[in-house]
Amino acid sequence: MVCHQHVTTYALLYRYDDRTDEREALRPAHRAYLSGLTEPSVAVAFARWADDGDPGALIVISAPSREDALAVPAADPYVTSGLVSSYELREWPAVGPWPSA
Numbered sequence: 001m002v003c004h005q006h007v008t009t010y011a012l013l014y015r016y017d018d019r020t021d022e023r024e025a026l027r028p029a030h031r032a033y034l035s036g037l038t039e040p041s042v043a044v045a046f047a048r049w050a051d052d053g054d055p056g057a058l059i060v061i062s063a064p065s066r067e068d069a070l071a072v073p074a075a076d077p078y079v080t081s082g083l084v085s086s087y088e089l090r091e092w093p094a095v096g097p098w099p100s101a
Contacts, residue, residue: 006064007062007063007064008062008063008064008065008066008069008091008093009044009060009061009062009091009092009093009094010060010061010062010063010066010069010089010090010091010092011058011059011060011061011089011090011092012058012059012060012061012069012072012073012087012088012089013056013057013058013087013088013089013090014056014057014058014059014073014078014084014087015054015055015056015084015085015086015087016048016054016055016056016057016083016084016085017083017084017085018055019083020055022081022083023078023083026077026078026081026083029077030076030077030078033075033076033077034046034059034076037072041062042061042062042063042068042072043059043060043061043072044060044061044062045058045059045060046058046059046060059072060092060094061089066089066091069089070089073087073089
């Protein structure tokens with residue numbers, strides 16, 4: 001019998017401030033950080049909002065605990081540089097297969 005560590009899916013919602021130019025300049029570092037988390041399947045999916053609503057992003061995280069999930073924004077270059085005005089982490093019991101990219 002194979003024992004798997006239980007993981008929970010979380011939705012991390014970022015709200016951006018109005019410093020779009022600074023965010024765009026730091027975007028490669030931000031994306032590299034999140035892309036590095038896809039290998040261990042921590043950051044399952046991530047993207048900024050594409051509509052005309054408030055600027056921000058959604059990051060889907062798979063982690064064994066809330067504390068582990070909160071480590072994602074704690075080390076994100078956008079957050080450490082102060083370019084995320086606020087964020088919210090919510091447990092998200094998603095079901096169904098993720099489409100392949």
